[in-house]
Amino acid sequence: MKLGIILRVIFLLFNIPLTQEVSSGAWTTWSEWECNLNCYNPRMLRKRNCTDPNVTEAIVYCIGHNQEHSQATCKVICPKDCPRLTWGTNCTNNCINCDPDCDKNTGECRICKPGYRFPRLSCTKECRKFYYGKNCQGKCKIKCHGEDCQERVNGTCFIAEEKMLPSPAWLLLLTIPISLLMIMWLRSRRVEVPDVATASKVYNDRDSKESKESLMARLSTQLRTGSRQMIRQMISMDKLSTHSEERLYMDDEVNGSSV
Numbered sequence: 001m002k003l004g005i006i007l008r009v010i011f012l013l014f015n016i017p018l019t020q021e022v023s024s025g026a027w028t029t030w031s032e033w034e035c036n037l038n039c040y041n042p043r044m045l046r047k048r049n050c051t052d053p054n055v056t057e058a059i060v061y062c063i064g065h066n067q068e069h070s071q072a073t074c075k076v077i078c079p080k081d082c083p084r085l086t087w088g089t090n091c092t093n094n095c096i097n098c099d100p101d102c103d104k105n106t107g108e109c110r111i112c113k114p115g116y117r118f119p120r121l122s123c124t125k126e127c128r129k130f131y132y133g134k135n136c137q138g139k140c141k142i143k144c145h146g147e148d149c150q151e152r153v154n155g156t157c158f159i160a161e162e163k164m165l166p167s168p169a170w171l172l173l174l175t176i177p178i179s180l181l182m183i184m185w186l187r188s189r190r191v192e193v194p195d196v197a198t199a200s201k202v203y204n205d206r207d208s209k210e211s212k213e214s215l216m217a218r219l220s221t222q223l224r225t226g227s228r229q230m231i232r233q234m235i236s237m238d239k240l241s242t243h244s245e246e247r248l249y250m251d252d253e254v255n256g257s258s259v
Helices: 002-013 162-163 168-187 194-255
Strands: 021-024 042-049 058-061 067-073 100-101 109-112
Touching: none
Parallel strands: 021 058
Antiparallel strands: 042 067, 100 109
């Protein structure tokens, strides 16, 4: 309360308008030690807050500091030491779409690479629809005959063959009239499609007919072969009998006998 009274007296002496109540608060507990993000002050840092849970709309004051530093050394990389296309403390941010590089403290680019925009935001966004190229000034509608580009860097158009390929819905619609035409043609030709039993019977009859024909052909071949063998045997027997008669006549002439 004494601090609040002193502040009120100061405001009145210097004619400072006091629009809010002034209350003396209390410090919260200290936070954990952490590295200071200021690369020029590589010491450990911890913080605390001044609050008064009983007051919602008042100026709260506490005696003391809200930060403390330790003598431990933190390994913090300053933005100026970041490699190309990176920026910020410890170089945790990138600007890979900038050309040639970005500001090491803010990440702002001078020029974006083709296909990207917003240089103040490290060129993180691609060109919007129907645009491509450097500074997103290329127009896809002109290059691709009214269509959008396939990609935003060079403005490559979609392949004509891919555009010409019909969708599955169109293919389905085409099959319906083709099927109807086939049915009408079959009816005009009066083609009867047999069922499975009829088809199997036809195939069995054809197989039996083929087997009978093959059997007859085999028998005919055997008969022709047997006839030829019999004729040959008869010819050989006839020759043998003729030769025997000639020998008998020769014996009669030699021995003087007759038959």
